[in-house]
Amino acid sequence: MKILLVEDEKKLASFIQQGLQEQSYLVEVSHDGVDADDKALKNDFDLIIIDLMLPKKSGFALCKSVRAYNPGVLILILTALESTEDKIQAFESGADDYLTKPFDFRELLLRVRALFRRKATQGNGDSKLQISNLELDPAGKTVKRDGQRIELTAKEFGLLEYLLMNRNRVVSRADILENVWETNFDPGSNTVEVYINFLRRKIDKKFSPKLIHTVVGMGYVLREGE
Amino acid sequence: MKILLVEDEKKLASFIQQGLQEQSYLVEVSHDGVDADDKALKNDFDLIIIDLMLPKKSGFALCKSVRAYNPGVLILILTALESTEDKIQAFESGADDYLTKPFDFRELLLRVRALFRRKATQGNGDSKLQISNLELDPAGKTVKRDGQRIELTAKEFGLLEYLLMNRNRVVSRADILENVWETNFDPGSNTVEVYINFLRRKIDKKFSPKLIHTVVGMGYVLREGE
DNA sequence: TATAAATTTAAAAAATTCTTTAAAAACTGA
DNA sequence: TCAGTTTTTAAAGAATTTTTTAAATTTATA
Numbered sequence: 082m083k084i085l086l087v088e089d090e091k092k093l094a095s096f097i098q099q100g101l102q103e104q105s106y107l108v109e110v111s112h113d114g115v116d117a118d119d120k121a122l123k124n125d126f127d128l129i130i131i132d133l134m135l136p137k138k139s140g141f142a143l144c145k146s147v148r149a150y151n152p153g154v155l156i157l158i159l160t161a162l163e164s165t166e167d168k169i170q171a172f173e174s175g176a177d178d179y180l181t182k183p184f185d186f187r188e189l190l191l192r193v194r195a196l197f198r199r200k201a202t203q204g205n206g207d208s209k210l211q212i213s214n215l216e217l218d219p220a221g222k223t224v225k226r227d228g229q230r231i232e233l234t235a236k237e238f239g240l241l242e243y244l245l246m247n248r249n250r251v252v253s254r255a256d257i258l259e260n261v262w263e264t265n266f267d268p269g270s271n272t273v274e275v276y277i278n279f280l281r282r283k284i285d286k287k288f289s290p291k292l293i294h295t296v297v298g299m300g301y302v303l304r305e306g307e
Numbered sequence: 308m309k310i311l312l313v314e315d316e317k318k319l320a321s322f323i324q325q326g327l328q329e330q331s332y333l334v335e336v337s338h339d340g341v342d343a344d345d346k347a348l349k350n351d352f353d354l355i356i357i358d359l360m361l362p363k364k365s366g367f368a369l370c371k372s373v374r375a376y377n378p379g380v381l382i383l384i385l386t387a388l389e390s391t392e393d394k395i396q397a398f399e400s401g402a403d404d405y406l407t408k409p410f411d412f413r414e415l416l417l418r419v420r421a422l423f424r425r426k427a428t429q430g431n432g433d434s435k436l437q438i439s440n441l442e443l444d445p446a447g448k449t450v451k452r453d454g455q456r457i458e459l460t461a462k463e464f465g466l467l468e469y470l471l472m473n474r475n476r477v478v479s480r481a482d483i484l485e486n487v488w489e490t491n492f493d494p495g496s497n498t499v500e501v502y503i504n505f506l507r508r509k510i511d512k513k514f515s516p517k518l519i520h521t522v523v524g525m526g527y528v529l530r531e532g533e
Numbered sequence: 534t535a536t537a538a539a540t541t542t543a544a545a546a547a548a549t550t551c552t553t554t555a556a557a558a559a560c561t562g563a
Numbered sequence: 564t565c566a567g568t569t570t571t572t573a574a575a576g577a578a579t580t581t582t583t584t585a586a587a588t589t590t591a592t593a
């Protein structure tokens with residue numbers, strides 16, 4: 082994932098850059114609006130993080146211009162201003178999200194992840210996920226097994242989607258909690274187990290082959306073979 | 308996993324030490340920056356937890372110096388200071404993560420685990436491992452011999468994966484304990500031997516050539532030749 | 534070859550992990 | 564607010580895995 086960070090405060094920029102790189106994102110930094118516009122045009126970034134207060138070209142202007150020639154890119158606005166006015170203007174300029182300084186780095190990370198996730202489920206609007214006779218449509222939020230529509234709640238859907246994105250891969254409870262529940266910890270609760278059970282009841286019980294398998298001591302996996 | 312804890316407040320240090328040891332991490336404690344620097348140079352720690360306020364040598368200085376001669380080690384900074392300035396400085400000094408006091412011990416544990424996980428997944432492509440007609444898929448946690456699926460438990464799988472990563476290399480019982488059981492000591496038990504035999508029964512007994520070999524007095528090795 | 538050390542094997546005991554159910558808590562929408 | 568739904572917590576029992584124990588076997592060496 083390639084990210085362009087546009088921030089003129091150099092210390093903050095390098096702090097954010099480092100943090101993102103540790104999460105193995107590819108990060109380029111630009112310190113003013115004109116340079117950023119240039120870089121954005123030449124490279125294919127997935128996400129552009131823009132500080133509103135920029136030299137040479139305002140964040141809003143940059144946002145608009147980038148959006149004009151690249152409708153697909155994600156844009157996250159950073160700013161010291163909390164005003165509703167500014168939020169509105171940000172979104173009107175084409176931003177996808179908005180974060181007020183000062184912020185906790187973890188929060189930035191959360192937003193970034195959420196944006197990518199959103200894009201991922203959006204981008205393949207027509208590419209449904211499937212395995213065996215189970216089909217999931219991320220756009221329409223529907224699930225079918227043997228052509229038969231199955232109703233899932235939001236969490237159930239999220240879990241199934243995650244398992245499906247990782248089919249044939251064993252995912253641990255921690256992986257699931259992190260990606261579906263978006264929390265890293267769980268002091269001894271069994272939410273995941275319970276939801277696996279919910280899913281099994283709905284998508285596996287009356288059908289064959291069984292798709293959800295538990296791998297004791299490791300996690301769960303969605304696959305056709307035993 | 309070996310951890311060095313650098314914290315001058317002795318009560319807090321021993322509290323953290325105890326908590327980490329209960330999670331079976333190996334923990335050494337140092338009460339000042341100079342001693343810590345010394346220890347870090349002589350031993351091969353996986354993680355160093357550093358309190359910023361230290362006698363003799365500041366946390367930042369320690370962090371930098373440790374990072375200079377050991378780029379691979381993980382560093383977690385503890386501090387009473389909440390300022391963004393300090394966070395930035397911490398990351399600039401080469402820290403991997405940052406935690407503000409007072410903290411819930413479980414949160415510390417979380418961070419520690421996350422750091423280890425991050426480190427582990429860095430070099431870890433999910434490419435399959437194989438030797439002769441034995442194949443192991445780290446992502447799907449499956450093992451095949453002659454194309455035939457073999458069921459292994461978590462520990463058996465971990466052991467085979469380790470042997471496979473070290474194929475043609477004799478690994479001692481101590482190596483195995485450290486890397487598969489993640490403990491360095493074993494008060495006169497034969498767990499490793501027992502597990503080697505579980506594995507032999509499952510992956511070698513009905514197949515040829517034999518792959519697991521005993522090197523008396525040294526350990527075990529996975530290889531094709533005798 | 535005899536003896537001690539190291540390794541293998543099998544069985545049981547202990548510990549952990551999973552499933553399932555039920556009920557409490559937290560949301561949601563009328 | 565209230566009823567219905569969804570999500571989370573809790574707990575018991577089942578299933579499986581891990582560890583221990585101890586005896587049998589093999590290997591090294593004096």
